[in-house]
Amino acid sequence: MAKPDMIELSMPDGKGPLHERLADAVEQLIAAGRYDRGDRLPTHREIARSANVAIGTVTKAIDLLERRGVVRGETGRGTFVSLPVDRDDELVDLNFNAPLPVVDEASFRLASTLAAARLGSIPNGGYPEPGGGRSQRQALAAWLAETRLEVDPDDLLICVGGQHAIHLAMADLRDTTELIATEAATFSGAIAAARTLGLSLVPVEHDDQGMIPTDLDRVLKQTGCKAVYLTPVCQNPFGFEMNAGRRQNILEVCRGNGAYIIEDDIYSIYSQSKAKTFYETDPNRVYYINGLSKCLTPLTRVGVLVPPRERRARLAARIRAEIWGASPLDVEVARALIEAGVHLKARDTLVAEAKQRIALARRLLGVKEVPMPDGAPHIWLAMPTADAEKLARRALEHGVRVTPPDATAVANEKSGGVRLCLMAPPRRASLERALGILSDLSQNPAVEVV
Numbered sequence: 538m539a540k541p542d543m544i545e546l547s548m549p550d551g552k553g554p555l556h557e558r559l560a561d562a563v564e565q566l567i568a569a570g571r572y573d574r575g576d577r578l579p580t581h582r583e584i585a586r587s588a589n590v591a592i593g594t595v596t597k598a599i600d601l602l603e604r605r606g607v608v609r610g611e612t613g614r615g616t617f618v619s620l621p622v623d624r625d626d627e628l629v630d631l632n633f634n635a636p637l638p639v640v641d642e643a644s645f646r647l648a649s650t651l652a653a654a655r656l657g658s659i660p661n662g663g664y665p666e667p668g669g670g671r672s673q674r675q676a677l678a679a680w681l682a683e684t685r686l687e688v689d690p691d692d693l694l695i696c697v698g699g700q701h702a703i704h705l706a707m708a709d710l711r712d713t714t715e716l717i718a719t720e721a722a723t724f725s726g727a728i729a730a731a732r733t734l735g736l737s738l739v740p741v742e743h744d745d746q747g748m749i750p751t752d753l754d755r756v757l758k759q760t761g762c763k764a765v766y767l768t769p770v771c772q773n774p775f776g777f778e779m780n781a782g783r784r785q786n787i788l789e790v791c792r793g794n795g796a797y798i799i800e801d802d803i804y805s806i807y808s809q810s811k812a813k814t815f816y817e818t819d820p821n822r823v824y825y826i827n828g829l830s831k832c833l834t835p836l837t838r839v840g841v842l843v844p845p846r847e848r849r850a851r852l853a854a855r856i857r858a859e860i861w862g863a864s865p866l867d868v869e870v871a872r873a874l875i876e877a878g879v880h881l882k883a884r885d886t887l888v889a890e891a892k893q894r895i896a897l898a899r900r901l902l903g904v905k906e907v908p909m910p911d912g913a914p915h916i917w918l919a920m921p922t923a924d925a926e927k928l929a930r931r932a933l934e935h936g937v938r939v940t941p942p943d944a945t946a947v948a949n950e951k952s953g954g955v956r957l958c959l960m961a962p963p964r965r966a967s968l969e970r971a972l973g974i975l976s977d978l979s980q981n982p983a984v985e986v987v
Contacts, residue, residue: 556597606638652869665862669695714763771804
């Protein structure tokens, strides 16, 4: 419902752009319950008068809130609150690494309409070609070329998200190896895929650039392992990015030991080094994985796997045997979003917001250094495993869920810590409240947070 065009804004202090501080002030009002989901905000003119800023500044602030998914504009009607109010007694979930809701309702409507119009031309009454139809693969290859790397559409397989791609790559390597090398802690989905396939993960020592090549060489030689699982950008959960030199050293170790690389590049939009992917350097040794779940939306469940060329036919046969193919409707909606350029707008919003949230986490938690200060979707707080388990338990008691160490641990003491998924709360105010609670608990484990 509409509320009177009266608003009292308290602009937060800071050195950031005026429109960003104004957006934060409006968001705080929504989080405080002043406006509920579906309520219409005051006019731009009223907001400008209350905040003593120009109408142009208000327009920029509202545009920013739309990109965050907090509000939506309806032509001729006004601006409305999109998200439900997050009350102080509600759980703030920092456990699930989901992106902000950056695809608005109007974009989904347009994409769905276009997708529906195209569905009639899909052959076999809708049964998809395993790995995706050519026009769909061309669209996903064009997306990769625009955002990450160039691949031949005929080398690409469309999967049901990145998780499916990980499972496919590991399954394809099961005849080659019973072991997969990775860091002391890694993506829980990769752990689950390996366990389901009867594969064992072996830990490799790492530093702030990733796996240490000499230790990887030791592990591969001692165990006979022939596969390495890596997330070179925003490693999950440690959060580091490998530079070009470290990538080259790891690739040389894998070549020397006849090992394949599963390159999980799902966080590629956050890359700061812009180093070449492993796949670009040695495509015959690499299973390259990416998808839309972290850079656009997980609602379409579309991922890509680019395996070594000689393995593609065998993997397409596996897709056909397991699921026949990704949902044509999902793929066509994703294709329409990409063709409309929604992915570029989403990327810019997510990268800018991640930088702000990393800075917020560093300030509130007193963290001096982070691996990717210019923006990452998660942050790792290293600590002894027992302390991490206690913090996760106590945080949940106080309304904050974090990723506990056992969810990502492979082995050894370096797996001790908790992961905080900074992009999960749709509103920054919710994240700020959660980080304040974690800060209090970390500084004084006996404190009762109210």
